Amino acid sequence: MVTNPNMSKAVKLRQLKKTYANGTQALKGIDLDVKKGDFFALLGPNGAGKSTAIGILSSLVRKTSGRVEVFGADLDTDPESVKSQIGLVPQEFNFNQFEPVEEIVINQAGFYGIPRKQAVVRARSVLKTLDLWDRRRAQARSLSGGMKRRLMIARALVHEPNLMILDEPTAGVDIEIRRSMWRFMQEINRAGTTIILTTHYLEEAENLCRNIAIIDCGHIVENSSMKDLLHRLHRQVFILSLRNPVHVLPENAPFGLKVVDEYSLEAVLEQEQNLNQLFGWLNSHGIEALSMRNKQNRLEQFFMDRVQQRQCGADS
Amino acid sequence: MSRISRYRVAFTTIVVREILRFSRIWVQTILPPAITTALYFIIFGTLIGDRIGEMDGYRYKDFIVPGLILMAVITHSYANVVSSFYHSKYQHHVEELLVSPVPNWIILLGYVTGGVARGLVVGVVVTLVSFFFTDLHIVNYPLTLLVVVLTSILFATGGFINAIFANSFDDISVIPVFVLTPLTYLGGVFYSIDMLPQFWQDVSLANPVLYMINAFRYAMLGVSDIQPGVALALIAGFVLLLGAVALWLLKIGVGIKS
Numbered sequence: 001m002v003t004n005p006n007m008s009k010a011v012k013l014r015q016l017k018k019t020y021a022n023g024t025q026a027l028k029g030i031d032l033d034v035k036k037g038d039f040f041a042l043l044g045p046n047g048a049g050k051s052t053a054i055g056i057l058s059s060l061v062r063k064t065s066g067r068v069e070v071f072g073a074d075l076d077t078d079p080e081s082v083k084s085q086i087g088l089v090p091q092e093f094n095f096n097q098f099e100p101v102e103e104i105v106i107n108q109a110g111f112y113g114i115p116r117k118q119a120v121v122r123a124r125s126v127l128k129t130l131d132l133w134d135r136r137r138a139q140a141r142s143l144s145g146g147m148k149r150r151l152m153i154a155r156a157l158v159h160e161p162n163l164m165i166l167d168e169p170t171a172g173v174d175i176e177i178r179r180s181m182w183r184f185m186q187e188i189n190r191a192g193t194t195i196i197l198t199t200h201y202l203e204e205a206e207n208l209c210r211n212i213a214i215i216d217c218g219h220i221v222e223n224s225s226m227k228d229l230l231h232r233l234h235r236q237v238f239i240l241s242l243r244n245p246v247h248v249l250p251e252n253a254p255f256g257l258k259v260v261d262e263y264s265l266e267a268v269l270e271q272e273q274n275l276n277q278l279f280g281w282l283n284s285h286g287i288e289a290l291s292m293r294n295k296q297n298r299l300e301q302f303f304m305d306r307v308q309q310r311q312c313g314a315d316s
Numbered sequence: 317m318s319r320i321s322r323y324r325v326a327f328t329t330i331v332v333r334e335i336l337r338f339s340r341i342w343v344q345t346i347l348p349p350a351i352t353t354a355l356y357f358i359i360f361g362t363l364i365g366d367r368i369g370e371m372d373g374y375r376y377k378d379f380i381v382p383g384l385i386l387m388a389v390i391t392h393s394y395a396n397v398v399s400s401f402y403h404s405k406y407q408h409h410v411e412e413l414l415v416s417p418v419p420n421w422i423i424l425l426g427y428v429t430g431g432v433a434r435g436l437v438v439g440v441v442v443t444l445v446s447f448f449f450t451d452l453h454i455v456n457y458p459l460t461l462l463v464v465v466l467t468s469i470l471f472a473t474g475g476f477i478n479a480i481f482a483n484s485f486d487d488i489s490v491i492p493v494f495v496l497t498p499l500t501y502l503g504g505v506f507y508s509i510d511m512l513p514q515f516w517q518d519v520s521l522a523n524p525v526l527y528m529i530n531a532f533r534y535a536m537l538g539v540s541d542i543q544p545g546v547a548l549a550l551i552a553g554f555v556l557l558l559g560a561v562a563l564w565l566l567k568i569g570v571g572i573k574s
Contacts, residue, residue: 110329111416113322
């Protein structure tokens with residue numbers, strides 16, 4: 001039996017370019033593959049091109065050139081097949097604020113050709129799953145920010161897409177809702193839905209995603225598995241809380257140790273160093289650490305290093 | 317599920333949503349034309365009309381009925397689509413349609429049908445009001461329906477094109493106020509162009525609304541300043557032209573895609 005190798009890929013982008021009418025080159029020929037069933041992070045600073053890439057993938061932005069395939073269907077030759085497999089949760093609220101919650105979800109199902117009877121059942125299911133059932137008759141504008149985000153997820157799920165694109169889905173929601181949304185995203189991914197996530201919370205990407213691409217100035221500057229990427233991190237910075245105050249450290253203290261305040265120290269561990277060595281040194285100098293934490297998310301430093309290495313130019 | 321079934325469901329969804337939208341705000345969308353028409357009949361029909369006498373063999377208040385009905389249909393078909401589609405752009409919920417597998421022609425057909433639905437509802441309301449003031453007899457029912465539906469389609473499509481280009485709320489009121497209203501009022505709603513000097517009769521012939529109102533008057537009363545066949549061909553031609561323009565604009569994404 002001959003199988004189409006593209007079918008193992010949820011998304012395949014080749015030499016994707018986008019130049020806006022004002023001359024801005026948002027994408028300068030990116031190649032990207034997302035495997036079927038993956039939980040994929042697409043990261044990048046503001047204006048890097050990730051929203052443009054997502055816009056093209058979801059047919060909201062017209063590409064200048066290049067190829068886009070979703071589960072083997074080509075966006076140019078079979079746009080309806082591409083669209084029917086994607087569920088989009090955009091950054092901005094993009095529903096009719098005056099429509100009732102349930103109607104928004106049912107109508108979206110209708111746009112995908114799902115008959116109303118079936119759409120009503122599916123809407124009930126997704127609204128219950130996302131804790132919006134009690135507010136189904138409320139106008140969308142009356143929902144809280146977190147509820148509006150969940151409404152957009154419910155709407156994107158109602159046609160049971162194979163690929164969910166979540167563009168900063170947890171922006172501006174409190175930590176409790178964020179964590180419940182993480183659990184939900186993990187559940188739908190386990191059920192077989194491929195997920196592409198863009199986020200500014202690098203902790204979110206690190207916790208959820210198996211593969212990652214970093215986009216900057218319209219180029220993919222990093223594309224690897226999360227495991228490989230974290231393994232390649234050269235250094236980690238820790239903050240140690242101390243039992244007793246320390247005012248001065250010995251000269252030439254290792255691990256880049258420095259005093260933050262009298263009850264905390266900052267320590268830098270290079271890739272070849274380990275925590276036992278650090279604690280061994282602290283013990284030998286009578287310094288007792290009560291607890292420790294990362295100064296910043298480990299991915300954050302890597303991200304900053306990668307995106308600050310280049311200056312965006314016309315064709316950098 | 318077959319492609320045709322999917323399209324039918326998507327089309328029905330758009331149309332039902334549009335009908336629900338204008339029905340929810342019936343005080344803004346359905347009631348005003350009833351009141352305006354009643355005022356027209358009281359002032360132009362009863363108070364002034366009796367002094368004018370007959371026009372083309374009809375009492376003045378009977379003569380103006382077709383024009384008043386079609387004027388309401390034109391205004392509301394246009395207003396429904398321009399307002400609804402512009403709001404969907406403004407609130408970005410047009411993206412619901414753009415990301416889903418709905419072809420452009422279904423989007424256009426859905427919005428236009430919504431506009432026609434409002435135009436026809438308003439047309440029926442105005443006709444019912446007319447019954448209170450006139451002795452209405454319709455000469456040709458099928459032709460009446462054909463003209464009103466074609467005209468409604470034409471202006472609903474016009475409203476769609478206006479909404480595509482609109483970037484502000486001002487942009488959706490400029491055409492209705494500065495183009496549509498003068499063309500309608502000067503399109504023979506309240507008079508026959510035979511009353512005008514030859515020069516103004518010739519100028520009036522360049523006004524497409526004149527053809528629609530006269531075709532409608534012919535269908536209702538059997539009198540017209542224009543050959544009904546010419547008027548129908550003109551309306552159908554404009555429908556095809558504007559429909560093609562709207563589809564092309566959707567295809568290249570003007571105003572809705574970057």
